[in-house]
Amino acid sequence: xxxxxxxxxxxxxxxxxxxxxxxxxxxxxxxxxxxxxxxxxxxxxxxxxxxxxxxxxxxxxxxxxxxxxxxxxxxxxxxxxxxxxxxxxxxxxxxxxxxxxxxxxxxxxxxxxxxxxxxxxxxxxxxxxxxxxxxxxxxxxxxxxxxxxxxxxxxxxxxxxxxxxxxxxxxxxxxxxxxxxxxxxxxxxxxxxxxxxxxxxxxxxxxxxxxx
Amino acid sequence: xxxxxxxxxxxxxxxxxxxxxxxxxxxxxxxxxxxxxxxxxxxxxxxxxxxxxxxxxxxxxxxxxxxxxxxxxxxxxxxxxxxxxxxxxxxxxxxxxxxxxxxxxxxxxxxxxxxxxxxxxxxxxxxxxxxxxxxxxxxxxxxxxxxxxxxxxxxxxxxxxxxxxxxxxxxxxxxxxxxxxxxxxxxxxxxxxxxxxxxxxxxxxxxxxxxx
Amino acid sequence: xxxxxxxxxxxxxxxxxxxxxxxxxxxxxxxxxxxxxxxxxxxxxxxxxxxxxxxxxxxxxxxxxxxxxxxxxxxxxxxxxxxxxxxxxxxxxxxxxxxxxxxxxxxxxxxxxxxxxxxxxxxxxxxxxxxxxxxxxxxxxxxxxxxxxxxxxxxxxxxxxxxxxxxxxxxxxxxxxxxxxxxxxxxxxxxxxxxxxxxxxxxxxxxxxxxx
Amino acid sequence: xxxxxxxxxxxxxxxxxxxxxxxxxxxxxxxxxxxxxxxxxxxxxxxxxxxxxxxxxxxxxxxxxxxxxxxxxxxxxxxxxxxxxxxxxxxxxxxxxxxxxxxxxxxxxxxxxxxxxxxxxxxxxxxxxxxxxxxxxxxxxxxxxxxxxxxxxxxxxxxxxxxxxxxxxxxxxxxxxxxxxxxxxxxxxxxxxxxxxxxxxxxxxxxxxxxx
Numbered sequence: 001x002x003x004x005x006x007x008x009x010x011x012x013x014x015x016x017x018x019x020x021x022x023x024x025x026x027x028x029x030x031x032x033x034x035x036x037x038x039x040x041x042x043x044x045x046x047x048x049x050x051x052x053x054x055x056x057x058x059x060x061x062x063x064x065x066x067x068x069x070x071x072x073x074x075x076x077x078x079x080x081x082x083x084x085x086x087x088x089x090x091x092x093x094x095x096x097x098x099x100x101x102x103x104x105x106x107x108x109x110x111x112x113x114x115x116x117x118x119x120x121x122x123x124x125x126x127x128x129x130x131x132x133x134x135x136x137x138x139x140x141x142x143x144x145x146x147x148x149x150x151x152x153x154x155x156x157x158x159x160x161x162x163x164x165x166x167x168x169x170x171x172x173x174x175x176x177x178x179x180x181x182x183x184x185x186x187x188x189x190x191x192x193x194x195x196x197x198x199x200x201x202x203x204x205x206x207x208x209x210x211x212x
Numbered sequence: 213x214x215x216x217x218x219x220x221x222x223x224x225x226x227x228x229x230x231x232x233x234x235x236x237x238x239x240x241x242x243x244x245x246x247x248x249x250x251x252x253x254x255x256x257x258x259x260x261x262x263x264x265x266x267x268x269x270x271x272x273x274x275x276x277x278x279x280x281x282x283x284x285x286x287x288x289x290x291x292x293x294x295x296x297x298x299x300x301x302x303x304x305x306x307x308x309x310x311x312x313x314x315x316x317x318x319x320x321x322x323x324x325x326x327x328x329x330x331x332x333x334x335x336x337x338x339x340x341x342x343x344x345x346x347x348x349x350x351x352x353x354x355x356x357x358x359x360x361x362x363x364x365x366x367x368x369x370x371x372x373x374x375x376x377x378x379x380x381x382x383x384x385x386x387x388x389x390x391x392x393x394x395x396x397x398x399x400x401x402x403x404x405x406x407x408x409x410x411x412x413x414x415x416x417x418x419x420x421x422x423x424x
Numbered sequence: 425x426x427x428x429x430x431x432x433x434x435x436x437x438x439x440x441x442x443x444x445x446x447x448x449x450x451x452x453x454x455x456x457x458x459x460x461x462x463x464x465x466x467x468x469x470x471x472x473x474x475x476x477x478x479x480x481x482x483x484x485x486x487x488x489x490x491x492x493x494x495x496x497x498x499x500x501x502x503x504x505x506x507x508x509x510x511x512x513x514x515x516x517x518x519x520x521x522x523x524x525x526x527x528x529x530x531x532x533x534x535x536x537x538x539x540x541x542x543x544x545x546x547x548x549x550x551x552x553x554x555x556x557x558x559x560x561x562x563x564x565x566x567x568x569x570x571x572x573x574x575x576x577x578x579x580x581x582x583x584x585x586x587x588x589x590x591x592x593x594x595x596x597x598x599x600x601x602x603x604x605x606x607x608x609x610x611x612x613x614x615x616x617x618x619x620x621x622x623x624x625x626x627x628x629x630x631x632x633x634x635x636x
Numbered sequence: 637x638x639x640x641x642x643x644x645x646x647x648x649x650x651x652x653x654x655x656x657x658x659x660x661x662x663x664x665x666x667x668x669x670x671x672x673x674x675x676x677x678x679x680x681x682x683x684x685x686x687x688x689x690x691x692x693x694x695x696x697x698x699x700x701x702x703x704x705x706x707x708x709x710x711x712x713x714x715x716x717x718x719x720x721x722x723x724x725x726x727x728x729x730x731x732x733x734x735x736x737x738x739x740x741x742x743x744x745x746x747x748x749x750x751x752x753x754x755x756x757x758x759x760x761x762x763x764x765x766x767x768x769x770x771x772x773x774x775x776x777x778x779x780x781x782x783x784x785x786x787x788x789x790x791x792x793x794x795x796x797x798x799x800x801x802x803x804x805x806x807x808x809x810x811x812x813x814x815x816x817x818x819x820x821x822x823x824x825x826x827x828x829x830x831x832x833x834x835x836x837x838x839x840x841x842x843x844x845x846x847x848x
Contacts, residue, residue, distance in 0.1 A: 002214075003239040020236055020371065027215040027235050112806070137808035142566035145378075145385050157378070159232065160387055160604070162586070162798065164372040164816055166357075170748070172773035173357050175372055177813035180584070180800055324594070349596035354778035372816070374586065374798070376604055382536070384561035389601035392588055392796070426638075427663040444795065447663050448656055451639040569802075569809050581802070583656065584811055588796040590781075597781050599796055 002026060002050060009046050010075045012068050016044045017108055017134060020163045021181045026050055028185040029104045029132045034058045038102050040092045040117060041065075041109020045073030045085070051106065052082045058103070063088045063095040065111065093120035100124065107133040114143050122151065127188050135182040144184050156186040214238060214262060221258050222287045224280050228256045229320055229346060232375045233393045238262055240397040241316045241344045246270045250314050252304045252329060253321025257285030257297070263318065264294045270315070275300045275307040277323065305332035312336065319345040326355050334363065339400050347394040356396050368398040426450060426474060433470050434499045436492050440468045441532055441558060444587045445605045450474055452609040453528045453556045458482045462526055464516045464541060465489075465533025469497030469509070475530065476506040482527070487512045487519040489535065517544035524548065531557040538567050546575065551612050559606040568608050580610040638662060638686060645682050646711045648704050652680045653744055653770060656799045657817045662686055664821040665740045665768045670694045674738050676728045676753060677701075677745020681709030681721070687742065688718045694739070699724045699731040701747065729756035736760065743769040750779050758787065763824050771818040780820050792822040 006019050017025065031037055031051055035058040039048040042062035052060040062073050062085055070089045077085045088095045093116045096102075102124040110117050110133075121131060131154075135141040141158070148156045160182050164175035218231050229237065243249055243263055247270040251260040254274035264272040274285050274297055282301045289297045300307045305328045308314075314336040322329050322345075333343060343366070347353040353370070360368045372394050376387035430443050441449065455461055455475055459482040463472040466486035476484040486497050486509055494513045501509045512519045517540045520526075526548040534541050534557075545555060555578070559565040565582070572580045584606050588599035642655050653661065667673055667687055671694040675684040678698035688696040698709050698721055706725045713721045724731045729752045732738075738760040746753050746769075757767060767790070771777040777794070784792045796818050800811035 001239070001242055003242070020373065023239050024232055024235060027213070030213055030215070112808075137805055137810045138562060138566050138569065138802070139808045142562050145562065149383065158385065159378065160376040161232065162374040162376075162800075162813065164374075164798075166370040166372075166774070169773055171361065172748075172775045173370065174773045175816050177798065177815045179813045180811050324596075349593055349598045350590070350774060350778050350781065351596045354774050357774065374588075374601065376586075378562070381561055384536075384563045386561045387604050389586065389603045391601045392599050425663070425666055427666070444660055444797065448659060451637070451659050454637055454639070573807065582809065583802065584800040585656065586798040586800075588798075590794040590796075595785065597794065 002054075004046070004050060004080075006046075009044055009049075010072055010079060011044055012072050014043050014066065014069050014072065016046050017181075018163065018178055021134060021161060021183065022047055022050060024161060024183055025106060025132050025134055026054065028183060029106055029130055031055050031104050032058070035103035036099070036101055037061070037104045037106065038063060038096060038099060038121070040095075040105065040107045041111070042073055042087075043069050043108060045069075045076045045087075047106055047108060048073060048085050049076055049080050049082050051104075052077075052085045053080075056084065058084065060085045061088055061099055062086070063090060063092050065089070065091040065095075092117045096120045096124070101126070103129050105129075105131045107131065110140060114140055115147055118144075118147050122192075125188055127190060129188045131186045131188075133182075133184040135184060136179065141182045141184065148184070148186055151192070153188055153190045153192045154186040155189045156184060158182060158184040214266075216258070216262060216292075218258075221256055221261075222284055222291060223256050224284050226255050226278065226281050226284065228258050230375065230390055233346060233373060233395070234259055234262060236373060236395055237318060237344050237346055238266065240395060241318055241342055243267050243316050244270070247315035248311070248313055249273070249316045249318065250275060250308060250311060250333070252307075252317065252319045253323070254285055254299075255281050255320060257281075257288045259318055259320060260285060260297050261288055261292050261294050263316075264289075264297045265292075268296065270296065272297045273300055273311055274298070275302060275304050277301070277303040277307075304329045308332045308336070313338070315341050317341075317343045319343065322352060326352055327359055330356075330359050334404075337400055339402060341400045343398045343400075345394075345396040347396060348391065353394045353396065360396070360398055363404070365400055365402045365404045366398040367401045368396060370394060370396040426478075428470070428474060428504075430470075433468055433473075434496055434503060435468050436496050438467050438490065438493050438496065440470050442587065442602055442605075445558060445585060445607065446471055446474060448585060448607055449530060449556050449558055450478065452607060453530055453554055455479050455528050456482070459527035460523070460525055461485070461528045461530065462487060462520065462523060462545070464519075464529065464531045465535070466497055466511075467493050467532060469493075469500045469511075471530055471532060472497060472509050473500055473504050473506050475528075476501075476509045477504075480508065482508065484509045485512055485523055486510070487514060487516050489513070489515040489519075517541045520544045520548070525550070527553050529553075529555045531555065534564060538564055539571055542568075542571050546616075549612055551614060553612045555610045555612075557606075557608040559608060560603065565606045565608065572608070572610055575616070577612055577614045577616045578610040579613045580608060582606060582608040638690075640682070640686060640716075642682075645680055645685075646708055646715060647680050648708050650679050650702065650705050650708065652682050654799065654814055657770060657797060657819065658683055658686060660797060660819055661742060661768050661770055662690065664819060665742055665766055667691050667740050668694070671739035672735070672737055673697070673740045673742065674699060674732060674735060674757070676731075676741065676743045677747070678709055678723075679705050679744060681705075681712045683742055683744060684709060684721050685712055685716050685718050687740075688713070688721045689716075692720065694720065696721045697724055697732075697735055698722070699726060699728050701725070701727040701731075729753045732756045732760070737762070739765050741765075741767045743767065746776060750776055751783055754780075754783050758828075761824055763826060765824045767822045767824075769818075769820040771820060772815065777818045777820065784820070784822055787828070789824055789826045789828045790822040791825045792820060794818060794820040
């Protein structure tokens, strides 16, 4: 069942998606038993492992550029005896090149190449497929929403999730904050139509550019 | 799969547990296929219905004092063609009297009788059983944590969850806040021992009373 | 003294900057007694009025495009007997054209012309001057931060503020969420140098564009 | 002017009230020039120092049990050349015994003796006086609200404040969460009347006790 405790995972110095965010991300991903899932910026593999347990007749491709991360993913896959994860030690979108078909894409990290990653996924994902992003920076969130507004073949929603965990302080309980995370969930509802960009310009009278 | 959209439920004026809270509550409840689940303060039945889909060989008892709520639960059960919910139109703990065994208790509302409800559940729940509370008031949270500190046969954790949902504002996205909810999750790890209260007094040198 | 209760202001349908956000915004603005302050998107005038009380030997220019807002600002100025506010019924940056010198600029709304507004302010504000923005959308925040990264003659910080107000629920207290607001505070630390943009490109290897 | 940056204070290992919380606390305290202010659990003295600058013809009594804290308060008072702070190295309420009259009481820490502290303050504070509490635990908050509901000679409100500060992550900006703090603000609106407790019992049909 979903919701492994954070402490159960073998962890290095790499930041890990916290349990509550992991749960909401995986539920939003609506992974099926036979699905092909890509987990981009897989980190410690916590999301890949829970995804692999759901897609137990499918496969999860965990793309992670950091070799320490790759080791952790493999160690955690072994610890939780998950067999259907393929770890790809590469940056994205390059790491996606060998994957022909994607049902669900989860993006935990984009290394500043979000648009390239979204384009690569978009070429491999079918109608009904889902993309779920965890954004910890404002720019990633703004860029993700900007891309989705341009690609009207996707329906999306976005939430900010802030979790405060209570810990004992003597015999009292105080809230300890986790950093807020934005979860963007997009469903491909149609094939790209040439008209979309035109629709978009018809809909949005002006162009806002945030350059950083 | 978990995570029905809020809009899919038939709703009245009764407040409904929002999707993200519902998901985290149900995952923390770790419901099994054959479990007996009680949902106290079931409201529109959104939690009962998702619980019943998980415990599809078990049963969910939805306890709701409000007759409008009872109607909504029945309507939603029919809409989602869930057959293993028994609606009990009563206040708690009275509504629990006919239930002999509880595997999981979810408390969405306690009507100011939290301690009586927790005691009644405690008498029917076995080691390994879980109690998950959604607290929207400080006093319910404090009372729940106070009860759990006294009943050391339970292991518990608590989080505050704040969700901001983005909505379109022209071609921008603004965050709309949902009210924060506290989720308290308790697992019964042993039978009550007479020594617990003594341990408690040994551990906590003084008694804090908040009367309201 | 700072911190007028929200209910004290005459309000229409126009959204008002809530008290806690208003306080933090005004403190970050570090307004001096003799300062010239512009309040762009002044709404009900709540910020203008508290700013005018601080800059009691200076002047506040309240720029508001909405005529209902203009009426409310004038009514509130009268109610709080504040004499040093000039209301400008115009959009920004046009509404700033007659103002030659700005010590502090507060931006509560930018109507999608944030960059034009920031440029106009930048031409009128001296070293040591401050710009404080309240952003309720992700795009405004991202654009503000993007502009500030390009204009390294400014030092900035940004916070997200989420306020939950407790209200009585019977004899209990429940938290009601206000929508989160981002407060961006920028101080002009030097005159623009031609080198800044070059520095910027030296510092940031690539350009991220989010178009919406 | 209010709002000294956190880094400007000399700090030890003692937790310090963060700038945004300090600002809102001090504005809620509505301190006057000639006021007698007590700061209970003064910690590093950040609140005492800003309070002393406002009450520049009055006096701030900084009560701190921890000797490291006492040293920090004295060092910070010297750094910010504030002369009207008296540091009392004691626990509360004992440390209040020599203070005959209080205009404003700020409670940053109560060491588990909140009710005794509130009673002691209540005996020394006049109608119109204010008590502002910063609560980081649920029990302190619940106890403070419980005390205030019993003492209807006070009008109170309470907010939870959650601040996320943006820090640079490469050329992006990510939100870092500070722990949420509850600010309870009470104004004494009348002298205690014998009838209050009766009114209270008339108003609240039952007694909720949370013992921890």
